[in-house]
Amino acid sequence: MVSVSRKEIMPLVYLTTERTDKFKTGCISITLCLQLSRKNAARNALLPKVLLRGCGRYPDMQSLSAALDELYGARLEPIVRKKGEVHCIGLYADFVDDAFVSEGERVLERVAELMGQVLLCPATRAGLFNSDYVKSERENLADRIRARINDKQQYAVSRLKELMCAGEPYSVDTLGEKPEDALKLSPITLTKHYREIIETARIEVFYCGSAETARVEIAIKNALEALPRANGELEQPFTDVKMSTAEARYFSESLDVTQGKLAVGFRLGEIMKKPDLAALLVFNALYGGSVTSKLFLNVRERLSLCYYASSQIERHKGLMIVSSGIEVEKYDEALAEILRQLDLIRQGEISDDELENSRKSIMTDLRSVMDSQIQLENFYLGQAIDSLTYAPDVLAELVRDITKEDILAVADSIRLDSVYFLKNAEGSR
Amino acid sequence: MQLHEYKNIKEQLWFDTLGNGLSVYVVPKKGYFKSTAVFATKYGGSDRRFKLAGKWHNTPAGVAHFLEHKMFDKKDVSVMQQFSANGASPNAFTSSGMTAYYFESIENFEESLKILLEFVTEPYFTEESVAKEQGIIAQEIRMIEDNPQFVVYRNMMQALYAENPIRDSVAGSVESIAEITAQTLYYCHEAFYNPSNMVLCAAGDLDPERIRDIAEKLLPKERKETAERDYGQGESPLPLEERKEAKMEVAVPLFMAGAKLEGGLTGTERQRQELIGDFAMSLFLGKSSPLYSRLYSQGLINSSFYGGTSYFPDGAVSVFGGESRDPDAVFSAVTEEAARFAADGPDKDYFERLKKSVLGEEIRGLNSMYGICTRQLTGHFEGFDPLRSIEILDEITIKDVVSFIAENLEPQRLAISLVRPFN
Known part of the structure; x- marks a missing residue:
């Protein structure tokens, strides 16, 4: 039995619950939805990390960990993501269902309360965040910003986004741009920022598990009792979708890599005026998002041009990114083939089998979302950001009806914007 | 059936x-x-x-x-x-x-x-x-x-x-x-x-x-x-080399240190040893341990720090590692703490609390059908029943974990591997 409900439980605080008995755990997320900006990115990213160093009741990591261990190893993790140009920061917890603990113990309420404590009653000194915590977490954040280079595939994609969307907030990484953005944050700056956003941010709360909605609502309201809400000055973040592109731009950079990383960025274009999510998903599965896609079967399997080649859609911002790992000297050939496969779709080269496989692949993905709490959480946050309310299985039904014409409409609207190539330095292999 | x-x-x-x-x-x-x-x-x-x-x-x-x-x-x-x-x-x-x-x-x-x-x-x-x-x-x-x-x-x-x-x-x-x-x-x-x-x-x-x-x-x-x-001749319990270093395009040095454990175990004994190995490493240097807290506060480790035990054909290792500005300082701190742990043992309340936590972890793992299946495969090939893990965990004693750390985390048993940035 599955039932979903959504409700504004406090000013601009929304609770989405999915009640189901099938999982052995419950999960809760509390997310602050903020406007992504160069100025605030690192501040936002730093906050959950500092909050998780300790709260009034459990003032250090060891006592907080002990509290979580006592709750049968409940996990409490920071989450920092972006959905388009909405910077989503917060806490995610999961914990064993009451069915597996001692008779009468109520884990949900205790976890919710702990989350409220961590979010709203941080460990402070003279009203400011503990400066040791801020200093050590800003170092860690700076390291994570530096460490983006470790995963070359992901690095190439984020460099492409930075260059392609330069001047748009979307170009700002979820962690902040440069290590200095993190290192310059002081306990004062961070505390002021925290006080401001905790009053004004739109907050999304998600629960999935066996508890009744009414019980969850009470638990969350109690946990957030101390949440301050500014009168009438609450902030609704949004994403600016740029639909047109000028001439395509080409970038390349060198690092010590043995395999070249190619990232190709497209704007979804005019279709974003009235985006059809189902059509975008099926198009992506057909072009490069599945193992029966044109990119997988041609660039990888038929021509052996790469080890991987796949596409992904950023539905909130209206982008499509193709990512591929290739031999450096195969650059021209691989790029040409990636673009040619898109042209073939535009020319209507879509077999009935391909279309059906793509629809099935997306329908399978969507129904599998319903089997995973963490995927459900992410799905409903995406829906909330786009002011959509339907469940994954409803979207799966919409996918069933997607036609070749719907796919052609997406393909016709897409424009190449930028190409980024990460290659090895000259002289080395 | x-x-x-x-x-x-x-x-x-x-x-x-x-x-x-x-x-x-x-x-x-x-x-x-x-x-x-x-x-x-x-x-x-x-x-x-x-x-x-x-x-x-x-x-x-x-x-x-x-x-x-x-x-x-x-x-x-x-x-x-x-x-x-x-x-x-x-x-x-x-x-x-x-x-x-x-x-x-x-x-x-x-x-x-x-x-x-x-x-x-x-x-x-x-x-x-x-x-x-x-x-x-x-x-x-x-x-x-x-x-x-x-x-x-x-x-x-x-x-x-x-x-x-x-x-x-x-x-x-x-x-x-x-x-x-x-x-x-x-x-x-x-x-x-x-x-x-x-x-x-x-x-x-x-x-x-x-x-x-x-x-x-x-x-x-x-x-x-x-x-x-x-799989070759039996291995000495000591490492072949103490240290290996490489340079790569990374921001912060990475390291992994580990010791060889007895290989070739099968059946419930293998399952028990693996559970002891994992539990001992969590207790000793996991997120709730005093050691983790101290190293984290000193800025020597970050949340990438981990420890665990894994088995493979004719061998097994216990490892710890992650990103660190000073991997050698972490290595020394871990081996010193291992000696202390071997002598004094863990706090009893902490031991019991961590068992509760690991119980929750095992139950969480049952949400994933793919996870259940892959564990079942390993169990089948190695002759144990993975769905009995919780029962076996329950029987682990303080003595089991103390002996595990004492025997396996002595400095001469460990090798360390580092990846440092170019500059």
Whole structure:
């Protein structure tokens, strides 16, 4: 039995619950939805990390960990993501269902309360965040910003986004741009920022598990009792979708890599005026998002041009990114083939089998979302950001009806914007 | 089929062994949309030297993984498209000890199961297709070699072991895979892909008997000889080298340190030792430990710090590592704390609390059908019942964990591998 409900439980605080008995755990997320900006990115990213160093009741990591261990190893993790140009920061917890603990113990309420404590009653000194915590977490954040280079595939994609969307907030990484953005944050700056956003941010709360909605609502309201809400000055973040592109731009950079990383960025274009999510998903599965896609079967399997080649859609911002790992000297050939496969779709080269496989692949993905709490959480946050309310299985039904014409409409609207190539330095292999 | 009930975790397991030696396991999961089936052979990257029909064979590193890729190739059908047509997404992995093929599906489970059983059983290789795959896998190997996490792990294994094939990447090297021919693949398929060396495990809202019947009908009826394997001479408990360093394009140095544990254990004893090893490492240096808290506050580690125990053919390691500005300081702090821990033992309340926590962790793992299946495969190949983990965990004593740390984290037992930035 599955039932979903959504409700504004406090000013601009929304609770989405999915009640189901099938999982052995419950999960809760509390997310602050903020406007992504160069100025605030690192501040936002730093906050959950500092909050998780300790709260009034459990003032250090060891006592907080002990509290979580006592709750049968409940996990409490920071989450920092972006959905388009909405910077989503917060806490995610999961914990064993009451069915597996001692008779009468109520884990949900205790976890919710702990989350409220961590979010709203941080460990402070003279009203400011503990400066040791801020200093050590800003170092860690700076390291994570530096460490983006470790995963070359992901690095190439984020460099492409930075260059392609330069001047748009979307170009700002979820962690902040440069290590200095993190290192310059002081306990004062961070505390002021925290006080401001905790009053004004739109907050999304998600629960999935066996508890009744009414019980969850009470638990969350109690946990957030101390949440301050500014009168009438609450902030609704949004994403600016740029639909047109000028001439395509080409970038390349060198690092010590043995395999070249190619990232190709497209704007979804005019279709974003009235985006059809189902059509975008099926198009992506057909072009490069599945193992029966044109990119997988041609660039990888038929021509052996790469080890991987796949596409992904950023539905909130209206982008499509193709990512591929290739031999450096195969650059021209691989790029040409990636673009040619898109042209073939535009020319209507879509077999009935391909279309059906793509629809099935997306329908399978969507129904599998319903089997995973963490995927459900992410799905409903995406829906909330786009002011959509339907469940994954409803979207799966919409996918069933997607036609070749719907796919052609997406393909016709897409424009190449930028190409980024990460290659090895000259002289080395 | 026989039924095992696990009341404490609210799970059931159906199982049977067919006449051809194949073991079949089914874990019913009510309410899930997805079902999954995994078909695996006890043949992985470490199985390079083996005896079949009275003769020893040496094969190059990377054959098991190569074979995994090539099994998806057929003469005139596309396996991927067959699965897709049934709404299933297939995949496969090769580890040091096994090769597993699986799919997840929402509908037409039985059709997809038939495709899975057939494509893994019927090889089709040509010299041309092997040559083409060499290009694809060479790219994959280069990609892995660009990954600092992989390099730090591989170097540690090479520092620890003198002979165990775990020294080499499961995928092999560009040079070793160049030696693979269609004939190598046919021979290794023949040697290891026979039902008595394989297992089928499914989970979902499924009918166990039907799964067994399909496997019985489709797979070869006769039982075949299983190859004998050779993983080299016994290893000394001490590392081959104390230290390995590499330079790569990373922001913060990465390190991994570890000790060799006794290999070759099977059955419940292997399961118990693995659980003790993991629990001892969590207790000693996991997120709730005093050591973690101290090193974190000193800025010596960050949340990437971890520790654990893992088993592979004829060997096992306990490791710890992560990113650190000063890996040697972390290494010294860990070994000093190990000596103290060995002498004083952990706080009793902390020990009990962490058991509660690990119990929660085990229960959480049961949400994943794929996780349940892969653990079942390992359990089957190594002769233990993974669904009994919670019971066994409950019996672990303070003495078990103290002895584990005392014996295995002595400085002379450890090797350290580092990946440092260029500048």
